[in-house]
Amino acid sequence: MKVLVTGGAGFIGSHLVDTLMKEEHEVRVLDDLSAGSLENIKRWLDHERFEFIKGDMRDLSVVKKAIGGVDAVFHLAANPEVRIGAQSPELLYETNVAITYNLLEAIKDSAVEYLVFTSSSTVYGDAKVIPTPEDAWLEPISVYGGAKLAAEALISGYAHTFGFRALVLRLANIIGERSNHGVIYDFINKLRMNPKELEILGDGTQKKSYLHVSDTVEGILHIFEHFRRGAKSFDVYNLGNDDWITVKEIAEIVSEEMKLKPLFKFTGGVDGGRGWKGDVKLMLLSIEKAKSTGWKPRMNSYEAVRRTVEELLG
Known part of the structure; x- marks a missing residue:
């Protein structure tokens, strides 16, 4: 084509x-x-x-x-x-x-x-x-x-x-190599600027796929x-994926891969712990329709996050 x-x-x-x-x-x-x-x-x-x-x-x-x-x-x-x-x-x-x-x-x-x-x-x-x-x-x-x-x-x-x-x-x-925005990209940049403390928008319980x-x-x-x-x-x-992961868990994976132990500082967020106005706090898509075509993801959310951190750190 x-x-x-x-x-x-x-x-x-x-x-x-x-x-x-x-x-x-x-x-x-x-x-x-x-x-x-x-x-x-x-x-x-x-x-x-x-x-x-x-x-x-x-x-x-x-x-x-x-x-x-x-x-x-x-x-x-x-x-x-x-x-x-x-x-x-x-x-x-x-x-x-x-x-x-x-x-x-x-x-x-x-x-x-x-x-x-x-x-x-x-x-x-x-x-x-x-x-x-x-x-x-x-x-x-x-x-x-x-x-x-x-x-x-x-x-x-x-x-x-x-x-x-x-x-x-x-x-x-x-997420993955070449991404230039989003939570993993932000966490890496924040920790490069201040390895001792990591600001996390919201209450950290936001959970997504x-x-x-x-x-x-x-x-x-x-x-x-x-x-x-x-x-x-x-x-x-x-x-999407069949599983989901919290923002706090992502922060822990990023910190671990960067060999850091920062203090997590949660902003508390808005509207019940969201990162910002309009942030969807819980997101897990059903992918049964996509899987019925014969496709399925090779990596789950946790594996995808860890792979992405490795890729962005180079």
Whole structure:
């Protein structure tokens, strides 16, 4: 296939690009490099099957140019920071909803057959059922989660109206090499600055599911192939792990791997121990639907956290 990966220079996107190139697809990346880095994809820059376009998806003409001649679009471009929603909701709208609208406007008049969108577990908010299945009630408690859900809804509407097929993947917390934000990245940087004390947002009992990026990419491509063989215009899958881990346990693993014994200083957080306003305190996705396709993660949450700490420490 000839594929476009939006946000392909970013954390998850660059790992996806690596696999697509190894599978001998023609790959085009569209990225404005606001969150991504050319360093992540430098090994492919001169390859005959690879093309990089630096561009802002808020410009429709840029998006229309980028989708020319492609069969499938993997849409990973987004602002990855959940916390920014409280300070800058308009930025989350522009870099999640508006760019998705532009992409859909470009796709509807094109030959693109498939759109794969990486959404988020945050669309569920404080889930009423845990593990949370795909048909659970959707009530985001952050602007980030709301923006992801808005993008999902637009994609569903466009796919049904304009005749292309769309797959939505709701991701748990994705971690691994090249990540440049999130709790593990933050803990490592804090301990490098002050090895004796570690500030932990919230009360430390926040408990979530973590998936290593290698398992994530494998899951994205496996479920996409399963979806292609089916007949649905639109479908949704959770991608996560069967277990979960607390923030305090993550802090202990990071400290152990760095051979430190810092004093943990909990901020207490907001709204019953959350790290910040809009932080989902408990998240465990049901991945039974994904596993029914033949995929399952190779690492559990604990193993993924430890592997990520090793990778980020180099």
